[in-house]
Amino acid sequence: MSPRRSVAESRQTRADILATGVRVASTEGLEGLTIGRLATALNMSKSGVLGHFGSKEDLQLAVVDAAADIFAREVADKARGTEPGLKKLTAMCAAWVSYLERRVFPGGCFFTAAAAEFDDRPGRVRDAIAGLATVWDRDLYRQIRTATQAGDLPQDTDADQLVFEVSGVILALNNALQLHRDTRAPARARRALGRLLGYPMLLFACFFRVSASAAHRL
Structure with missing residues (x-):
């Protein structure tokens, strides 16, 4: 796998996590947004999700930013x-x-x-x-x-x-x-x-x- 493809796939995975995170947080709240909850929804390992964000708070902040982008667009x-x-x-x-x-x-x-x-x-x-x-x-x-x-x-x-x-x-x-x-x-x-x-x-x-x-x- 080329480095360029690896970076692109990593970005896509992060985008998929955030899209799912926004949906989950919208209905279950940001506190309901756990690494385990997302890992299950995306059929990923917890470490795979955590590797993109580092902590639950960082995940919450990234989801807030993603939601802000959607609000700006809409x-x-x-x-x-x-x-x-x-x-x-x-x-x-x-x-x-x-x-x-x-x-x-x-x-x-x-x-x-x-x-x-x-x-x-x-x-x-x-x-x-x-x-x-x-x-x-x-x-x-x-x-x-x-x-x-x-x-x-x-x-x-x-x-x-x-x-x-x-x-x-x-x-x-x-x-x-x-x-x-x-x-x-x-x-x-x-x-x-x-x-x-x-x-x-x-x-x-x-x-x-x-x-x-x-x-x-x-």
């Missing part, structure tokens, strides 16, 4: 190229709702679940989750400020408050979908976000035309 990147300000903010919110509606992660919003699991546990995993949430909130905040300066939102808009309220709608949506299996919840979330952002419902709805057949599933 949410943040959907708004890329949209005019900054209210249009981009609306596109971000639209993609956020669509991501939950399409069940990109089998257990609902990966980061909502991970935050609830680690919010009172100090350490690197909590810091990573909190850091990713801060980056996303900061981007929402920037778009709100841009929209306010452009006159697309009222001049007295409290950007921090609006980020809080938008996030609250998404949390409520995730809860309704996961706990109650409420298929009407995405439409309710869109109406709520439309009111918050001042978009007429018909105009706001155009941002949500994502075909279920095109959805990326794990």
Whole structure:
């Protein structure tokens, strides 16, 4: 076997472990993500899995990073190229709702679940989750400020408050979908976000035309 092939196979194995790890963590939590659990799921030895990460915490951090890449692709990147300000903010919110509606992660919003699991546990995993949430909130905040300066939102808009309220709608949506299996919840979330952002419902709805057949599933 050539060194190049060996490196490629090692990378593929790591990618397979992470893909399985994201699925497991999404439904069973990051604490349910053990070397043994993954070894069984992948038909690998524990040492084979451990060799790619070194420790359970390193595995958890790698899975959080992999989940962040999926979130970026399914949410943040959907708004890329949209005019900054209210249009981009609306596109971000639209993609956020669509991501939950399409069940990109089998257990609902990966980061909502991970935050609830680690919010009172100090350490690197909590810091990573909190850091990713801060980056996303900061981007929402920037778009709100841009929209306010452009006159697309009222001049007295409290950007921090609006980020809080938008996030609250998404949390409520995730809860309704996961706990109650409420298929009407995405439409309710869109109406709520439309009111918050001042978009007429018909105009706001155009941002949500994502075909279920095109959805990326794990």
